[in-house]
């Protein structure tokens with residue numbers, strides 16, 4: 585046997601072995617099922633362990649990119665209008681005074697934008713929901729309350745007319761940039777929002793999660809079991825913890841709180857990460873897509889920024905997928921071009937609304953190399969395998 589054919593044989597044996605690897609659905613990242621020792625992935629997910637999103641090239645003109653007008657934006661969430669199926673709403677952080685991503689605090693305010701061209705957009709701004717400083721908007725539907733809930737961070741803060749750092753606080757946990765403390769608003773029509781104030785403040789001490797931010801809420805509902813729970817994934821950090829941010833989950837019977845903890849305020853996994861986006865799949869398993877802060881990711885350069893974690897129950901145990909990267913900093917477009925982004929964070933999925941929870945689109949906040957500007961990019965997801 586030549587050395588080359590021996591290598592080929594070895595490689596195919598290894599591939600063969602890896603596709604025959606699973607014995608449990610956990611080894612398929614709970615994004616598929618283990619059948620005859622191999623993973624059958626749910627639509628949208630791919631790779632031997634179903635841990636990777638099947639991202640496809642989309643149009644360059646998509647999402648919310650106002651950088652040509654000198655306007656930067658970040659966090660995003662897409663909701664289909666309940667009454668007009670052709671209308672999609674985007675809730676997004678936009679920075680006033682032409683400030684770039686570095687000045688997200690205190691220049692961020694929360695905007696509602698609309699698309700009549702489907703979930704990919706592009707979206708047009710329609711309304712300011714909250715003035716500066718307001719950031720991290722995440723909108724969910726609460727079956728129990730028959731209302732939409734918008735979770736965010738921030739508190740009213742007037743801003744200088746030029747982009748500069750401002751020291752301020754929105755409560756315990758952080759005295760420098762106001763990012764600690766999670767608030768909630770509710771609405772029946774996505775347009776008229778009622779404020780309920782800060783429902784989940786930070787801590788005055790230096791605990792790992794003193795600075796509570798990045799709300800990733802989920803409303804879990806079972807009418808047959810009269811079961812309702814509002815679950816809140818969030819990121820903690822003693823201020824300026826510099827890449828050691830961690831994630832955990834709190835829960836409440838009612839969205840205004842009080843929120844209680846699963847493992848008395850300890851992280852659900854040890855891997856540094858932030859921006860948790862949570863969902864429950866069609867089998868009732870729980871998933872998180874996060875912005876990884878591991879050494880091959882972090883705030884800039886990446887490339888392995890998108891990681892997936894899963895659990896059969898929201899209160900754990902959670903597994904952070906160290907093997908397979910869910911998405912990275914490279915985006916290919918349908919005109920054959922591609923961009924290697926400097927930062928790609930704030931993952932958010934749009935699912936099919938047939939109960940299958942098939943991921944159809946991934947939206948992220950992106951920043952290009954050597955640019956202070958940022959925008960929201962939406963990428964289609966294929967069938968997977």
Ligand SMILES: *[C@@H]1O[C@H](CO)[C@@H](O)[C@H](O)[C@H]1NC(C)=O
Pocket residue numbers: 644645649651652959961
């Ligand atoms: C977003 O807009 C900027 C400025 O016009 C442009 O350079 C960039 O290529 C756009 N992004 C995409 C994905 O087209």
Ligand SMILES: *[C@@H]1O[C@H](CO)[C@@H](O)[C@H](O)[C@H]1NC(C)=O
Pocket residue numbers: 749750751760
């Ligand atoms: C904010 O406060 C920190 C110390 O708490 C200080 O180092 C920094 O210079 C202050 N920044 C501004 C813009 O005042």
Ligand SMILES: *[C@@H]1O[C@H](CO)[C@@H](O)[C@H](O)[C@H]1NC(C)=O
Pocket residue numbers: 776777778
């Ligand atoms: C907004 O909602 C509040 C509370 O539901 C209601 O009292 C108010 O009339 C609404 N305003 C508009 C303009 O619809």
Ligand SMILES: *[C@@H]1O[C@H](CO)[C@@H](O)[C@H](O)[C@H]1NC(C)=O
Pocket residue numbers: 826827
């Ligand atoms: C943050 O951590 C990085 C990598 O560990 C280190 O290079 C950098 O100096 C740290 N920055 C601060 C402000 O501590």
Ligand SMILES: *[C@@H]1O[C@H](CO)[C@@H](O)[C@H](O)[C@H]1NC(C)=O
Pocket residue numbers: 639887911912913914
């Ligand atoms: C990033 O992801 C794309 C699409 O999944 C893949 O083709 C590419 O090889 C990845 N790049 C790196 C540096 O891993």
